[in-house]
Amino acid sequence: MNAPLANDVFLRALLRQPTERTPVWMMRQAGRYLPEYRATRAKAGSFLSLCMNPDYACEVTLQPLERFPLDAAILFSDILTIPHAMDLDLAFEAGEGPKIGKPVRTAADVDALFVPDPATDLKYVVDAVALIRRELGGRVPLIGFAGSPWTVGTYMVEGGGSKNFAHIKGMLYAEPALLHRMLDVVTRATIVYLNAQIDSGAQAVMVFDTWGGALAPAQYREFSLDYMARIVAGVTHEREGRRVPVVLFTKGGGRWLDHMAATGADAIGVDWTTDLADARALTAGKVALQGNLDPCVLYAQPEVIRQEVARVLASYGAGHGHVFNLGHGIHPDVKPEHAGAMVAAVHELSPAYHR
Amino acid sequence: MNAPLANDVFLRALLRQPTERTPVWMMRQAGRYLPEYRATRAKAGSFLSLCMNPDYACEVTLQPLERFPLDAAILFSDILTIPHAMDLDLAFEAGEGPKIGKPVRTAADVDALFVPDPATDLKYVVDAVALIRRELGGRVPLIGFAGSPWTVGTYMVEGGGSKNFAHIKGMLYAEPALLHRMLDVVTRATIVYLNAQIDSGAQAVMVFDTWGGALAPAQYREFSLDYMARIVAGVTHEREGRRVPVVLFTKGGGRWLDHMAATGADAIGVDWTTDLADARALTAGKVALQGNLDPCVLYAQPEVIRQEVARVLASYGAGHGHVFNLGHGIHPDVKPEHAGAMVAAVHELSPAYHR
Numbered sequence: 001m002n003a004p005l006a007n008d009v010f011l012r013a014l015l016r017q018p019t020e021r022t023p024v025w026m027m028r029q030a031g032r033y034l035p036e037y038r039a040t041r042a043k044a045g046s047f048l049s050l051c052m053n054p055d056y057a058c059e060v061t062l063q064p065l066e067r068f069p070l071d072a073a074i075l076f077s078d079i080l081t082i083p084h085a086m087d088l089d090l091a092f093e094a095g096e097g098p099k100i101g102k103p104v105r106t107a108a109d110v111d112a113l114f115v116p117d118p119a120t121d122l123k124y125v126v127d128a129v130a131l132i133r134r135e136l137g138g139r140v141p142l143i144g145f146a147g148s149p150w151t152v153g154t155y156m157v158e159g160g161g162s163k164n165f166a167h168i169k170g171m172l173y174a175e176p177a178l179l180h181r182m183l184d185v186v187t188r189a190t191i192v193y194l195n196a197q198i199d200s201g202a203q204a205v206m207v208f209d210t211w212g213g214a215l216a217p218a219q220y221r222e223f224s225l226d227y228m229a230r231i232v233a234g235v236t237h238e239r240e241g242r243r244v245p246v247v248l249f250t251k252g253g254g255r256w257l258d259h260m261a262a263t264g265a266d267a268i269g270v271d272w273t274t275d276l277a278d279a280r281a282l283t284a285g286k287v288a289l290q291g292n293l294d295p296c297v298l299y300a301q302p303e304v305i306r307q308e309v310a311r312v313l314a315s316y317g318a319g320h321g322h323v324f325n326l327g328h329g330i331h332p333d334v335k336p337e338h339a340g341a342m343v344a345a346v347h348e349l350s351p352a353y354h355r
Numbered sequence: 356m357n358a359p360l361a362n363d364v365f366l367r368a369l370l371r372q373p374t375e376r377t378p379v380w381m382m383r384q385a386g387r388y389l390p391e392y393r394a395t396r397a398k399a400g401s402f403l404s405l406c407m408n409p410d411y412a413c414e415v416t417l418q419p420l421e422r423f424p425l426d427a428a429i430l431f432s433d434i435l436t437i438p439h440a441m442d443l444d445l446a447f448e449a450g451e452g453p454k455i456g457k458p459v460r461t462a463a464d465v466d467a468l469f470v471p472d473p474a475t476d477l478k479y480v481v482d483a484v485a486l487i488r489r490e491l492g493g494r495v496p497l498i499g500f501a502g503s504p505w506t507v508g509t510y511m512v513e514g515g516g517s518k519n520f521a522h523i524k525g526m527l528y529a530e531p532a533l534l535h536r537m538l539d540v541v542t543r544a545t546i547v548y549l550n551a552q553i554d555s556g557a558q559a560v561m562v563f564d565t566w567g568g569a570l571a572p573a574q575y576r577e578f579s580l581d582y583m584a585r586i587v588a589g590v591t592h593e594r595e596g597r598r599v600p601v602v603l604f605t606k607g608g609g610r611w612l613d614h615m616a617a618t619g620a621d622a623i624g625v626d627w628t629t630d631l632a633d634a635r636a637l638t639a640g641k642v643a644l645q646g647n648l649d650p651c652v653l654y655a656q657p658e659v660i661r662q663e664v665a666r667v668l669a670s671y672g673a674g675h676g677h678v679f680n681l682g683h684g685i686h687p688d689v690k691p692e693h694a695g696a697m698v699a700a701v702h703e704l705s706p707a708y709h710r
Contacts, residue, residue, distance in 0.1 A: 164686050169651035173659050216627045216649050216682075218666075255609055255629065272571045274610065294571050296524035304528050311573075327571075331519050 002201060002240075003138030010071040011141050014204060014245035014267045014288050016321035022313065022350035023071035024343055025143075028329030029064040030076045034336055036063050047092040048084075051077050054128040061132050065139065067336060068343040071323075072140050072204070075132065075197070077125055079147030079208055082189050083156050085116035096160075103159035105167065110182045115189045118196030125193075126200045133201030144202025146194055146231075148209035148250070149186040150224035156182070165214055172223060179223065187227045191234035198236045198244050206247040206269070207231055213252020220256060229263040247290055251328060254279070261286040272327030276315040289316065290323040293342065298326075298334040302341035309345035318353050357556060357595075358493030365426040366496050369559060369600035369622045369643045371676035377668065377705035378426035379698055380498075383684030384419040385431045389691055391418045402447040406433050409483040416487050420494065422691060423698040426678075427495050427559070430487065430552070432480055434502030434563055437544050438511050440471035451515075458514035460522065465537045470544045473551030480548075481555045488556030499557030501549055501586075503564035503605070504541040505579035511537070520569055527578060534578065542582045546589035553591045553599055561602040561624070562586055568607020575611060584618040602645055606683060609634070616641040627682030631670040644671065647682040648697065653689040657696035664700035673708050 005011075010023040031037055040060050044050035051057060061076045080098055084090040089101025104110060118126055133142055146152075155161070157168035157179075171179045194205050212224040232246050248260050249269025257279050260268050267288035270279045272295070279289055297308045309324075316322040324346045330339060360366075365378040386392055395415050399405035406412060416431040435453055439445040444456025459465060473481055488497055501507075510516070512523035512534075526534045549560050567579040587601050603615050604624025615623050616638040625634045625646035634644055652663045664679075671677040679701045685694060 165651060166654055166686065166688065169649070170654035173652055173655035173663065213628065217630050217633075219649075220628075252607065252628065255633075273568065273575075273607065275572050278572075278610075294524070294574075296520060297528055299521055299525035300528035308528065331521065333521065 002133050003136075005138050005141060005203075007071060007140045010323060011204060011242065011245065013321060013323050014247065014290075015243060016285075016288050018320050018354070020351060020354055022316075022322050022324045022346055022353065024324040024346040025070045025072040025074065026064070026326050026330050026339060026342075027074075029068075029070060029074065029339075030060045031330060032332035033330055033334045033339065034063055034067070047078075048090070051081070052124045054124055054131050057124075057128040058131045058135055061128075062135060064339075065136075068340050069347060070140065070343060072143050073132065073136055074143040074206075075125070075129055075145060075202065077128070077145070079145075079152055079210075080155055081122060081125055082116065082146070082152055082186065082193060085121040086113055086189070088156060098155060099160045100155055101159075103167070104156045104182060105171075107178055110178055110185070113182065113185045115185060115192060118193050122193060122196065126196050129197050129200040129202055141203035142201060143204045143206055144194060144197030145206045145208060146190045148207050148212060148224055148248075149183045149190060149227040149231075150215070151209050151211045152186055152190075153179070153183055154211050156186070165211070172219060183223065183227050187230050190231055194231065194235050198239050202244070203239075203242070204245045204247065205235060206249060209248065209250040209253065212250035217256065220250075220253075221259060224250065225256070225259055225263065228260075228265075232263045232265050245288075249290070257282045258284075267323065269325070270327065276312065276322070277317065280316060285321075288321040288323060290325050292325070292327040295326045295328050295331050295334070298330065298338040298342060300338075302338065305338060305341045306345040306349075309342055310349050313346070313350055313353055316353070320354065322353075324350065357488050358491075360493050360496060360558075362426060362495050365678060366559060366597065366600065368676060368678050369602065369645075370598060371640075371643050373675050373709070375706060375709055377671075377677050377679045377701055377708065379679040379701040380425045380427040380429065381419070381681050381685050381694060381697075382429075384423075384425060384429065384694075385415045386685060387687035388685055388689045388694065389418055389422070402433075403439075403445070406431070406436065407479045409479055409486050412479075412483040413486045413490055416483075417490060419694075420491075423695050424702060425495065425698060427498050428487065428491055429498040429561075430480070430484055430500060430557065432483070432500070434500075434507055434565075435510055436477060436480060437471065437501070437507055437541065437548060440476035441468055441544070443511060453510060454515045455510055456514075458522070459511045459537060460526075462533055465533055465540070468537065468540045470540060470547060473548050477548060477551065481551050484552050484555040484557055496558035497556060498559045498561055499549060499552030500561040500563060501545045503562050503567060503579055503603075504538045504545060504582040504586075505570070506564050506566045507541055507545075508534070508538055509566050511541070520566070527574060538578065538582050542585050545586055549586065549590050553594050557599070558594070558597070559600045559602065560590060561604060564603065564605040564608065567605040572611065575605075575608075576614060579605065580611070580614055580618065583615075583620075587618045587620050600643075604645070612637045613639075622678065624680070625682065631667065631677070632672065635671060640676075643676040643678060645678040645680050647680065650681045650683050650686050650689070653681075653685065653693040653697060655693075657693065660693060660696045661700040661704075664697055665704055668701070668705055668708055671708070675709065677708075679705065
């Protein structure tokens with residue numbers, strides 16, 4: 001039995017319920033900018049060992065909460081756990097990012113894909129979620145997550161990170177039915193995976209669509225958004241007597257926020273290239289918005305950070321339904337005190353917008 | 356005295372004048388996807404030697420016109436000729452992209468910048484333009500170009516390509532006045548540089564803002580668009596009895612097309628992540644539009660290319676003022692025949708939109 005939730009301002013904001021201030025967390029808040037993260041990672045040996053050891057994953061998940069008054073914890077993991085569980089030979093090479101040893105390029109490759117069983121193939125994630133929930137002791141909610149099928153698919157087809165997405169876009173234009181078959185398996189795998197995280201204690205879930213913005217509008221809707229919509233429909237919506245909100249985030253998706261809101265998601269992440277005022281107008285009160293400070297603002301001095309936080313809060317304006325965040329993950333070379341200055345500014349300046 | 360222009364459909368389309376079909380050219384049409392380009396580059400030795408030798412620059416500029424019925428030639432050069440002329444120690448390392456040996460980081464670095472004299476410091480470009488005009492013999496117009504001050508500035512401050520733009524964004528947020536001083540010098544240099552290209556024979560000019568899309572909206576307007584607006588105002592508007600159209604292109608600038616159109620530019624380049632129908636609505640007939648096929652479409656088979664060309668033409672719809680192009684430069688691993696299939700499809704399918 002988990003402890004009752006002491007701070008639920010994040011969950012209320014995601015559901016556009018009244019809050020006394022704007023909640024705040026940071027994408028990649030458990031990460032390389034923290035020396036204590038780098039120490040745990042050194043103990044773990046590799047990035048994958050860190051993800052796959054529930055004790056270490058729990059340790060780094062909680063680290064930023066010890067430093068900053070954040071309103072949510074997010075499971076420490078990676079969006080490529082699903083292809084890893086599909087036996088596609090995932091490795092993280094130092095300085096090179098992820099590599100998929102067995103990329104998915106042919107009909108035979110797609111036929112060989114399967115939906116991993118979270119209870120066995122992804123047990124380390126389920127265990128980490130349960131452990132983190134216990135260790136959080138009800139301080140703040142825990143966010144579970146997965147990559148969007150399109151984004152995870154780019155790594156599966158390209159065999160790693162990519163600049164042009166030549167292989168997967170080649171497949172998209174030349175063999176769309178094959179790509180749809182692949183995305184269908186990844187989507188089914190993602191739904192059972194997120195539901196296992198929710199069963200194990202995740203109180204909100206977020207879908208990261210890092211590469212949806214590389215698509216043309218019609219292709220975005222057909223090959224990324226429609227699969228995220230299936231995920232929104234397929235995840236467990238209530239647990240422990242509360243709604244489990246779903247957040248969708250497409251980097252570079254500013255023009256498509258209305259379509260994203262129409263999926264039924266509770267909240268939409270917005271990167272820093274869209275004004276929250278415009279995002280709010282485009283989504284017409286249908287969803288909460290999460291974002292959107294340019295992560296590079298944290299390179300500046302604390303007084304500048306405070307002023308830019310003020311600008312983001314003013315851009316959203318008066319009313320509930322805003323979760324403060326960066327517009328993308330925190331950069332590894334940011335000073336931790338600068339992240340602290342951002343969090344402090346949100347605490348100080350946001351109550352004025354909730355009266 | 357240059358030969359009269361046999362095919363001016365490109366120039367007329369940029370000015371939204373009637374044309375019998377949609378003109379077509381490709382960003383990076385003189386480039387690595389062509390074996391004849393790779394042969395000339397091998398003769399030249401390095402990328403910089405290729406840019407700096409007017410004979411070679413002319414040779415590669417004309418190569419795609421021998422293969423495909425394109426409606427414009429574009430000067431073969433690089434957006435970093437200006438920092439090179441500013442003695443910032445530019446080098447292109449194989450497989451690593453450009454490096455600036457003396458990055459601009461301090462007030463003293465900015466003070467040391469100067470406006471290069473095109474007649475001496477950039478003579479190789481001016482000579483290449485004159486030679487290409489002569490060799491074109493009036494077949495199609497010649498486009499001159501420069502990078503946007505923000506985009507060129509990213510290389511000058513970062514010292515090369517960048518993922519996060521940590522240095523220049525650090526400067527933007529911490530020392531905006533210093534960054535403005537640097538952008539002012541680059542802007543003045545760009546105006547005299549483009550005017551030298553026009554004096555030497557360029558019949559249209561294009562400003563490439565490859566990295567403006569990495570900025571938040573207010574910062575885009577202040578640090579990229581305002582400087583492009585100064586360029587639009589500062590370039591020679593008429594030459595040889597014709598208007599010299601100016602095209603602005605911000606990659607990822609789909610949300611800001613209305614602001615771009617308000618600069619007084621004749622045409623706006625649009626990348627593939629925005630529908631031309633939306634771009635046309637947003638710019639309300641004030642400018643011509645250039646774009647916007649996803650360059651990855653050229654990985655597909657010719658029949659798919661034709662279908663996607665049809666989709667782009669239909670998205671712009673009936674009427675003049677559309678220049679067909681890719682939404683970004685052609686990828687180096689595209690088959691030349693696939694580029695040819697795109698050009699042929701525009702010739703075949705576009706007259707229906709001009710009746």
